[in-house]
Amino acid sequence: MSAHDHARAGAPLVVVMGVSGSGKTTVGALVAHGAGVPFLDADSLHPLANVRKMASGTPLEDADRRPWLDTVGERLREADRDGTGLVLACSALRRRYRDHIRRAAPGTAFLHLHGTPDVLASRLEGRSEHFMPAALLASQLGTLEPLGPDEPGYALDIDQPVEDMVAEAVVALQGRPATPSG
Template identity: 45%
Template sequence: MSATCLVVMGVSGAGKSTIARRLADELGWPMAEADEFHPPANIEKMSSGIPLTDTDRAPWLASLRDWITERAESNESTVVTCSALKRAYRDILRQARARVRFVHLAGSATLIMERLSVRSDHFMPSSLLDSQFGDLEPLGADEDGVTVDLGQPPQRIAATALERLGLHAGPQR
């Protein structure tokens, strides 16, 4: 297993897309948005302010895991955004045939609510933020990843993540 997948994780509004794009650009790796893997029924539920259940998330996570595996089988490292709030969800992603590493963007509910209040281009309403924080299980000491404070500028967050993961800019596996 020589391919790596960085999963940029956190609650809605944490900045996953922004940081994942920076990491993908720095590393020269393709990026995928996990939101694009949701079936329409999941998007409908979230748009209606209904939190997803573990059952709702299972096929979504499996689809994302399979995408990671497809790229890894071609020896292609990737960056993906995924809330990956629970360890059980991260366990599904870790089943991919790649070294799956996590970058947890962590911050206060107040800061994230401020960000969500100005965001208009997403189906996830701010009313679901409490349920996301309720589901959030921080990375365990035995999980391959780092936690980075999202209160910094995006370029600093990305640089900190790369440094703490021992990764360097430029194409690599």
């Protein structure tokens, strides 16, 4: 069965998670294409106040994230209800954020893109058109709670070619055994 056929049969709900600079948007868009489902970057769902706060170098607090996470969960729930599936790039750094998303869309799986602080920092330094400044990387890494063994998902090491990460993710989404990189 091709990834496209599988997507129609199983219409996956996937959150590509990780800190800023891990490649969520790039990998997420390619995974969505490979799975034959739509892609959405959750950064586009942040209220303007959140964007301004992050752009000024101030980390978000849980109260800032709550309405955003509600919207993320809502979009996944709609994609599940419509049968279209969805791959969504979203930091989802804490377990409770992922639990919040899963309450809205229980079938959601997570692809955790992880890497060393040095690799992440070098990626952020090369970005110029994003509201998240490199100065917040340490805050995000301090907030990050990797996927627990009981959470549905896979860990993918970002220190490999994007094509390899995408191939590994698509295999995992197709339900074939995959060896997590984490």
